[in-house]
């Protein structure tokens with residue numbers, strides 16, 4: 001059996017004891033660990049293709065290293081006290097941990113749980129105290145609750161993020177790299193100044 005998360009620093013769930021937050025792919029640094037595990041497994045399964053597998057791995061690795069640096073640079077454009085990302089479900093802790101963004105979500109790491117009134121009060125407080133300009137909906141979650149919070153606090157809806165699933169083929173989140181970059185450039189584009197994303201590392 002192959003565990004592609006082998007070697008990742010696990011973040012524990014804030015809501016459930018003895019369980020871990022599964023959204024490790026949100027950090028490109030973790031993506032680098034995933035691809036190394038996959039590369040090693042492929043070589044073990046087909047040693048005769050070792051050279052080709054290693055060459056492909058190196059190409060993709062370079063793209064992920066660049067992505068990781070680009071995300072970091074992009075987030076640094078946002079003033080420190082405004083680096084607060086508010087979402088529906090708690091899918092961005094690894095992203096926040098890696099790139100220094102504070103996360104607040106209405107729901108926990110599961111999309112099944114019901115949001116409580118206390119969660120709405122907590123998130124509202126964060127918006128007001130930090131003068132957060134926007135909240136972000138997710139492509140796979142009903143946006144109703146977050147739209148209501150945005151309306152009540154007179155803040156913007158900052159655009160759709162990809163959390164648990166890639167976007168479809170025509171979307172700007174159709175690959176792992178595009179998904180992370182979409183989530184990043186969306187954030188800073190909305191909460192700060194309009195930034196033209198550098199797209200060099202795509203393709």
Ligand SMILES: [Zn+2]
Nearest residue numbers: 091109163164
């Ligand atoms: Zn999730």
